[in-house]
Amino acid sequence: MSTPTTPPPSLDSRVIGALVGAAVGDALGGAVEGWSPEDIVRRHGGRVTGIVGPFHRDAWRTARPIAPYHKGDGHVTDDTLMTHALVRVYEKVRDHLDAYAVADHLVPDLITTPRWIPELGAEALPLQRVFLAEKWIVARIHYGHTDPREAGVGNIVNCGAAMYMAPVGLVNAGHPAGAYAEALDVAGAHQSSYGREAAGVFAAAVAAACAPGATPESVTEQAIALAKDGTRAAIEAVAGAAAGIGDVAAAIGPLRAAVEPFDTVGPVYREPSLGARRPSRLHAIEELPIALGMLLVAGGDYRETVLGAVNYGRDCDSIATMGGALAGALGGESVVPDEWSAEVARASRLDLRAPGAALAAVAREVFARDVGRRRAHEALFGAIAGV
Template sequence: MKPKTQESPTEESRTATGHGTPLDERITGALVGAAVGDALGGPVEGYSPAQILQRHGGRVHGIVGPWNGDAWRTARPLAPYHKGDGHVTDDTLMTHALVRVYAQVRDHLDAYAIAERLVPDLMTEVRWIPELEAEALPLQRIFLAEKWLVTRLHYGHVDPREAGVGNIVNCGAAMYMAPVGLVNAGNPAGAYAEAIELAGAHQSSYGREAAGVFAAAVAAACAPGATADSVVTACLTLAKDGTRTAIERVCEAAARCPDFESALGPLREAVAPFDTVGPDYRAPSLAARRPSRLHAIEELPVALGMLLVADGDYRHCVLGAVNYGRDCDSIATMAGAVAGALGSPVPEDWSKRVAEASRLDLWAPAAALTEVTREIFARDVRRRRAHEAAFAGIGGPRCSD
């Protein structure tokens, strides 16, 4: 058993997860947990653990203000975004947008749903954008890798199943795939397949693969009795190429770390051979974000590694992700979603403050997705029974089956 430290998971937090957590609480935990992780990671995104330590006089243990204080409006490289003070970033904006698509379609999604539903939502619906402290189109906030969706699908009229080809390979598609895992709760293979289909509109190569594996992780976390170990096992069963190997190496390193402080260096060392960005996050290498079967995005393996270090405890794994730095808002989004789906409680003081600061109802998307998930499951059962009847009608089953 891992020794307890100031931020190590407690026995009380471990027993909060397990068989008895119902679907609605798992969906709420995953979506609220993802948003809170996103908000905690935003103000230290792009920096190293050493820089974070120096800036904050110690490790980050909760919600902090902008890196440049009151100069956030003009300070480069983040201006004009107000990252910090509990504001969610584009990770959460995209996640909630995908939930709205599910609420419209009320069934499993494909790449055409991204073109026909998600892109218009980004382009035409004015919403409150916390980092801009203003109402604006989500398109005016999302990163260039997400604007690619609009360029390729709306203006380029590219086949949605192939639109992701040519985009930079990063975590852009993976970061908002938690709803896919929740709709397929308890079915990692189904979540993987649906996310791979959806992400084809946005990403290719290991960026698309990460989207599938992250969705599978969330689905696996929803299973009764799921643990951090069982989530990683499910991911390794499905993951391909460099993504699989990167998860293996990072999780091997995580198994030797008693707390997130001791894991910060080893997890980076383990993922570095698979990460194309390089040691300086703000000055990517020439090979950065190009398609490859040998590489992986950094965010997903590190999120899973922190989940193992924390034994599935939400607070511990999210703080580990935040203090890791680099693309830590996305790492904490992923870690928070999986830990929340496991049933580990999201600290109420964090979620309340993030909701108030971001002016967002973090619980409404979860309620909507829970209703849709039940509808989709009932539809899946009917489809499966119709298939069984059709197969039986042509003499498919054998007596020994």
């Protein structure tokens, strides 16, 4: 008698799962962003296990360096604001994107249309919330009229581009190399060096996670196969450290030790070293390798991946965004706990499912376009080569 098998998640389920999973991870991590694992344990009396309030409690309005942002209580941060903005660009273009799509569509989205900003509790232009590395896009392209393909040169080298590249991986679901190439082009308007590289590798990992039968190991192997220089070395080191660890709490120290030689920020996150965030072929952002490491340790389990990322501290909203996107793409929408997604949607005043549903439709259209383009090329090359 054969054992019934559970069918793999559909494209829609994976896309929605990745984007909802990313937003929920972002909201959980935002509450403790910038703090050390020890700080988090002291503040919360143990590990964070779900949605929590601001680190400074009611003093968040004035406490530095957090003020004036209301981080915690289920509020998403700029990671999600930028991700949803990129989805809106795909909805307009309905094809593959490049750096010019950033100039033509993403920059206007940031500076022309007020939207609800959960951390501000008000409608505002997204530009007024995003970090300096994202403001750079507007300064360089809108005001400086820089070639979009080169606008990222000179910016802070950080996870700013990588944190919102999940949509690129989802549009290229099952095609990691295509996702990598597209994300590198898109991210050229925002980042250079290992920040841009991380954007490509993260998009590739999300595309790999969409494949039926994908595992944390296969996703990580694909990321390593495409990654270059310090990014590749950092992922290899973290993946090696993750091997044999079955508990995300126990993994925090070993994963940090593995990524530390590649991280330019230094041991105290809020006191970056003099060499922090500068271009280098030897270094990597911290967030992507750690997200993959937590995914490996958790065996792809969404809840454990995200909680491991959150309790890691440091830039944990972006780590949990990436880990949540990967786990959501692997398992589909159902793996994201309803009690988390419903509360984040309510608290942030966002429809978390709608961007995923819209992007899945775009992905189907783009695939149909790709098939048509490929067939046209096959016919033309056949005529040229006499095949």
